[in-house]
Amino acid sequence: MVFTHDTTASLIAAVALVNSAEEPDTMTDPDRLDAFFAEHGYTGSHTRDEAELAAVRALRAPLRRLLTSDRDTAVALVNDVLARHRAVPQLVRHDGFDYHLHATDPAAPLADRIEVETAMAMVDVIRADELSRLSVCADDTCGGLVLDLSRNRSRRYCSTACGNRIAVAAYRARKG
Template identity: 75%
Template sequence: MTFAHDTEAALVAAVELVNSAEEPDTLTEAAQLDEFFRKHVYTGAHTGDAVELMAVRALRAPLRRMLTSERGTAVRLVNETLVKYRAVPQLVKHGEVDYHIHAVSAAAPLPVRIAVETAMAMIDLIRSDEMSRLSTCADSTCDGLVLDLSRNRSRRYCSTACGNRNAVAAYRARKK
């Protein structure tokens, strides 16, 4: 299934944010948050200070719960997030990006925008019964999240590092 651009973008950003908590933690400095902000083409308010960094880091656990829960729990978590931040979906167009949905103002703090955009993206996954697109890495030593947007649903690892490590281990096991 093909999802709207903003749905895919929000899910990719949320999975990267959640996975940043894995060892080694890749979100410990304001410069790393700045890079995350640019990479995922966020717009609106971004202070780049330590307070914002801590608030974004604090989102990782709740987003992980939202992204990995069974469908009924995910629905509850999505609804709680949308109510908490008084999300009012609106179509917007800015820069090179065509019309897409924003549910809070551009002046809302970055952590609020990330939480709400993730919740809005989860709505599409839940409604289309595509929660299986989110899973935990098949590497037994990793708890990273995997977002599988492939047509054949073949993605099993959160990163090429995990995939390569398992391929090498399988190769060595076959050679014994």
């Protein structure tokens, strides 16, 4: 395992949230946010309204910047997020998961919790000097982010669809 469970889960959720901004936008209504909340195992306050949706959607660009920054810029961004939200890391255990870190109150707005959890995950990424595990999709027509948790660091595409699109184009170019 490259990172602890909570770090991996936060990174996967952050990449999914950032990639939801790619066309077609997949974070368009409270029901989709509710599905995201459940899929990524978030706990705590969840108002399921348009204001919460707007706040979470507004995180996509700042999280993209954080996840694609060089190490020094990422450090500055992480420190800003943690200071702005007055993050206080605490060990918690819930939903069958052993002790892991939470750094916000469960009653804090979902967008704040997502931002802080992503920043906390990036602390581990930065300390391990593993920023190369985050990149932009190798498909030039896609701007999606890739989280490569493979042992051999071989993941290049944000989705199977992008990988297949490139493979089919290469095949057609060879046969053409």
